[in-house]
Amino acid sequence: MPLAGCYKDLAITACMMADVDISPEDKERHCHEAIDAALEALRIYRVQSNPAEYAETQTLLWAAYSALAEVDGRAESCKRAIYACQAAIRVYDKISPGEKAYAQKNLAHSFIALAEMEKHSENCQSAIEAWQDALEYYTEERAPMEHADILRGLAYAYILLSREEPEEEVWLKKALKCYKKALPIYQQREREMAGMEGPAAHEAGERAESCRRSLQSCRAMIKARRKQKTEQLQKKEENGK
Structure with missing residues (x-):
């Protein structure tokens, strides 16, 4: 051929x-x-x-x-x-x-x-299914960095889904769980590369920091959503009086 x-x-x-x-x-x-x-x-x-x-x-x-x-x-x-x-x-x-x-x-x-x-939302669901299938091969033991990258991808898909689907907090909690699993993997890689020079060491630090910021942002979104729900309930109760 x-x-x-x-x-x-x-x-x-x-x-x-x-x-x-x-x-x-x-x-x-x-x-x-x-x-x-x-x-x-x-x-x-x-x-x-x-x-x-x-x-x-x-x-x-x-x-x-x-x-x-x-x-x-x-x-x-x-x-x-x-x-x-x-x-x-x-x-x-x-x-x-x-x-x-x-x-x-x-x-x-x-x-x-x-x-x-x-x-x-169907596209987000399809992305989630594909990443979950990939995780069956990219286990933490076999490929820790790829495993963590997929977890971050899943988290982002859940965040997108939270904007399209009801029960927003449910999806945000799923995203937070993924970030929490991914962060220690990145941090371990960062520790292993500590003191080294070159793009690989720099990338390890960047990935850990990016995941940490994403985790914090996800927590902030959950907190803001809970505050919004509380205010809505209070307003509803006041209107019912």
Whole structure:
């Protein structure tokens, strides 16, 4: 399959170019180049005969559509990214648990991006399901940092969901629980990297601090929500007198 491989390589190169800090116009052009190349490769690769290559190309298609959504802001681009990621997951489910879990993380991010565009609680729920599935592979023992990152993602999804669903405090409490689980993992990593130099050590400190701030913000939201409910009840009682 030399021709399919060439198309896949073109898609990889175009995706890499789209990730470079360039103008929105250039990024959009590279995204379309990656999409066109990936689609050409998928005309040749077949699930039955080339499962790994097929899934890899679908993942490239996901990356290209995800990058395009960042530029054009269209829900349709996000949805196409989701379809490509789901196609990859169906294949990885049979051949690679690790790649499947990684793709599930990608899927969750795409559903969150779509939720931010469309404000639909169903997208948040889908992101939560994808992250929970990924956690089955990314356990704290096997991959502590990935585990903590997913917990933070779950927390953010719960916060978004709290804005769309009734019983807001219930979702905020779920978010707080995730932050509380993630923070000690980040702090442990920060302690392990203490005294070291380089981007990895800096990133460990940033992740711990970011999670700590998010946890504090979540607590503040719960407190504000409780105060609001108390004031509403008091006002209702006063009006009933």
